[in-house]
Amino acid sequence: MSTAGGGGLRAEICRDDAEFGRLADRWTSLYARCSTATPFQSHAWLHSWWVSYGRPGALRVVLVRRADGELVAAAPLMRARGPLPVLTQLGGAITDFTDVLLDDSCPDAVPALAGALARAARGGVIDLREVRPGAAAERVFGRWSGPRRRLADSLCLELPAVPMDDLLQRIPSAKAQRVRAKLRKLDALGIDERVVTGEEVPAALERLLRLHQLQWQGRGVTAEHTSDRFAQHLARAVRPMVECGDARVTEFRLAGDVVAADLTLMSPRLAGGYLYGADPVLRARKVDVATMLLRHGARETSASGRATLSMLRGTEPYKRHWRPETVPNQRLMLSGRGAAPLLWLRAGAADARRGLARQARERAWVGRAVGGRGGGGRPRRGRPGGPPPAAGRPGRST
Structure with missing residues (x-):
């Protein structure tokens, strides 16, 4: 037509x-x-x-x-x-x-x-x-x-694109001190960060997806993350996006081994962390991967002149720690x-x-809270607010 x-x-x-x-x-x-x-x-x-x-x-x-x-x-x-x-x-x-x-x-x-x-x-x-x-x-x-x-x-969470020290001022001082201790531990471990080039993207994405599956092994990985069509989509799309500045793939190495990888998508106004993977060895060493990625993203995004560091869709509790702004799609x-x-x-x-979805979330949250109190312990933390993650959506998980 x-x-x-x-x-x-x-x-x-x-x-x-x-x-x-x-x-x-x-x-x-x-x-x-x-x-x-x-x-x-x-x-x-x-x-x-x-x-x-x-x-x-x-x-x-x-x-x-x-x-x-x-x-x-x-x-x-x-x-x-x-x-x-x-x-x-x-x-x-x-x-x-x-x-x-x-x-x-x-x-x-x-x-x-x-x-x-x-x-x-x-x-x-x-x-x-x-x-x-x-x-x-x-x-x-x-x-x-x-x-x-x-x-x-869906609800999205966003932070201003400022350095990590400025983000720490958004949270209570006691929490900020704990985050600084986590950052010192990261520095002491000697984890190196490296942004990969366009020609390195295919191999880096394979490592990222492998690490993502390892990270969630036995804990319910999103099925679409493991599909061939998703891997093929990323392989086709991300390299040209990296080469023109619309995406960035970062690898984190410990003693020469890649232990984490991150895919961030970028526009002139914002940068958004899309998908990451982390080796379980980091969890065993009590490394706070989310804090590591946020520091890197905050540094890169603020240095590039962008205004917003987006956590994309989802209101997971680990995102809420930073007192982000809630932006509804x-x-x-x-x-x-x-x-x-x-x-x-x-x-x-x-x-x-x-x-119906809201009612189901509220019933689940009340059930967890009542069950926790009935057992004599603390109520387990539910997630009464915000929509559930979209099925098959490979947004960040933690």
Whole structure:
């Protein structure tokens, strides 16, 4: 489909896998002109995800071009499974932030993309999960003339991108002293940090995934982390991302052996720790791996001039120690007027699922607390707040 729009812009839908691959250069140029983009909107990430996880015939990437072919807007979408006409984002459960791309220098890009999306949806719904506050998709949502809904999605935790000494000032002095003692222990052990180069990325990712499995052996590793398709996705996506500055892989060595590895994704505004692995030998030596990674991330992120150190999705207790800011992702639903009943039905079902999940968490927490007191000991710490980690999502675990 190709249609003309205002300002000499032309909209089309890319349905062909090979054509999507050939968009790399123009997509990367648009990505650089969209100030709100995160690495999850890079062509390297999205195309690699599609190769690993996409379904034949489901691709629906909406594009807006100038007359010379330059992209000014893009929405990476696909048709969702099932009989209902629903378009959802590329990236799936392993992607922490969803968004569209809009050229900051082209004011006509927003209405042009909104119109193209309305035509693409026809009698269906566009359902965008995990939209970060301030994302470009909010501008399209604001211009939408048909039915729309904004729902809550996953919670993310964020810290300011400042050196470790400044982060320590955010926590009580007693805790800060304990953290300083952990850092001194790390220094005494002589753990070296090294950021790997692009050509070293494939081997480093293999070590990272192996360490991640070792770290969680016998404790319930996320199944997707062990899958071939996830490993292949990272192998394809991360090297070009490292080479252009959208990602960083760091290895931590003890006596010459790699004992931990970390993958951090980076945009001009933020850096987010995506996945790490640690050898159980560190736990045996009582090394606080989370503190080690946070110090490294804080140093690298603050030195690069970025404003935010994101812990991405999830509100795990170890993240809360640093008194981060809670930033809720959003779920944006859009439809034409003829598809309003489908939108309300889908939104209502989403609200109901969140309500049931919240009740289940609260019951589990109360049960643990009562059980702990009934046994005469201290109540075990539950996690009554925040959504559960998304199934199959390889965010950080600790």
